[in-house]
Amino acid sequence: DAGVTQSPTHLIKTRGQQVTLRCSPKSGHDTVSWYQQALGQGPQFIFQYYEEEERQRGNFPDRFSGHQFPNYSSELNVNALLLGDSALYLCASSLVARSSYEQYFGPGTRLTVT
Amino acid sequence: AQSVTQPDIHITVSEGASLELRCNYSYGATPYLFWYVQSPGQGLQLLLKYFSGDTLVQGIKGFEAEFKRSQSSFNLRKPSVHWSDAAEYFCAVGAQGGYQKVTFGTGTKLQVIP
Numbered sequence: 001d002a003g004v005t006q007s008p009t010h011l012i013k014t015r016g017q018q019v020t021l022r023c024s025p026k027s028g029h030d031t032v033s034w035y036q037q038a039l040g041q042g043p044q045f046i047f048q049y050y051e052e053e054e055r056q057r058g059n060f061p062d063r064f065s066g067h068q069f070p071n072y073s074s075e076l077n078v079n080a081l082l083l084g085d086s087a088l089y090l091c092a093s094s095l096v097a098r099s100s101y102e103q104y105f106g107p108g109t110r111l112t113v114t
Numbered sequence: 115a116q117s118v119t120q121p122d123i124h125i126t127v128s129e130g131a132s133l134e135l136r137c138n139y140s141y142g143a144t145p146y147l148f149w150y151v152q153s154p155g156q157g158l159q160l161l162l163k164y165f166s167g168d169t170l171v172q173g174i175k176g177f178e179a180e181f182k183r184s185q186s187s188f189n190l191r192k193p194s195v196h197w198s199d200a201a202e203y204f205c206a207v208g209a210q211g212g213y214q215k216v217t218f219g220t221g222t223k224l225q226v227i228p
Contacts, residue, residue, distance in 0.1 A: 004157075033216075042118075042204050042218035043158070056215045090157055103216065105150075105157035 002027060004093050004106035012112045013081050021076040021109045025093030032074040033103065034066060035090040043090055049074050050096050078111075086113045116141045116207045118219035126225040127195050135190040135222050137205030146208035147188040148216065149179055153201045161203075164188065175199070200226045 005024045013019050025032050031050045035043035045058035049068035063079045072093075078085055088110050092103040117140045127133055139145055146165055150158040162173025169181040179190045188205060205219045 035218075040220075042206075042220045045215055045217065048215065058215070092158075102160065102163070105159070107155075107157045 004091055004104050006089075006091050006106040006109050008109060009107070010110045010112075012114060014114055015081055015083060017081050018077065018079045019081060019111060021078075021089050021091075021111070022073065023076070023091030023093075023106060024073045025091075026104045029093035029095050029104070030072050031094045031096045032068060032072065033092045033094070034074070034076045035092065036060070036085075037088040037090055037108070039087070046076070081113045083113050086111060116145065116209060116217045118205050118207050118217055120203075120205055120219035120222050122222045123220070124223045124225065126227060129197050129226050129228055130194050133190075133192045133195045133199070133224070135203050135205075135224070137188045137190065137219060138186050139188060139205070139207045140186065141207055141209065143209075144183075146216075147179075147181060148206040148208070149173065149177070149188075149190045150204045150206060150218075151175075151201050152204065152221075158204065161190070195224075195226055197226045197228070200224055 004026050007022045033048040034046040037043040046060050047057040048055050052068045065077045068074045088108040090108045091106045094103045119138045148163045149161040152158050161177050162171050164171045164181045171179050177192050181188050202221045202223045204221045206216045208216045
């Protein structure tokens with residue numbers, strides 16, 4: 001049973017560029033949440049996707065957008081990258097029908113903006 | 115709005131000693147509470163969770179936590195720490211009902227000395 005997978009593992013981009021990060025949820029899960037974890041900080045909730053729609057959003061600008069596909073996998077897109085977007089981006093999957101909040105996290109994508 | 119405070123940024127304990135990590139939350143109703151552990155360069159692993167019922171919750175790796183509504187606390191404990199417990203620990207709170215937005219604290223880094 002594969003857990004949550006994320007790609008790529010590491011990424012280096014230049015200010016102003018755009019980036020796409022990918023996440024495949026744990027088998028059987030239908031909900032994907034994205035978090036940004038800056039160095040020395042706790043994860044910050046970006047948004048959550050269920051049934052291919054954004055259901056909740058944290059305090060992130062519109063430069064952050066996402067998508068969920070019919071197979072439940074998800075993408076996080078960040079436009080016009082800023083130095084401050086450098087962080088570990090974590091994807092978590094869960095099953096919304098089980099209101100247990102049991103989120104399984106992937107290993108993350110380390111984004112460096114130069 | 116929900117929030118979490120972890121007052122201890124860094125804690126050092128001797129191997130074999132007991133451990134208590136503090137967590138205080140803010141939420142208007144009964145929250146869902148979690149403790150996660152993150153090893154360097156890794157994603158987050160769920161240690162334990164509280165939804166309702168018994169206020170003393172047992173988790174993996176010998177950890178337990180106690181929900182104290184009167185103190186808005188959910189402290190993590192372990193009777194005897196092992197060197198492999200060195201990691202960063204995050205307390206988190208989620209709202210009951212609705213979609214699964216989780217708010218994390220800033221984390222406590224645990225160092226274990228021989």
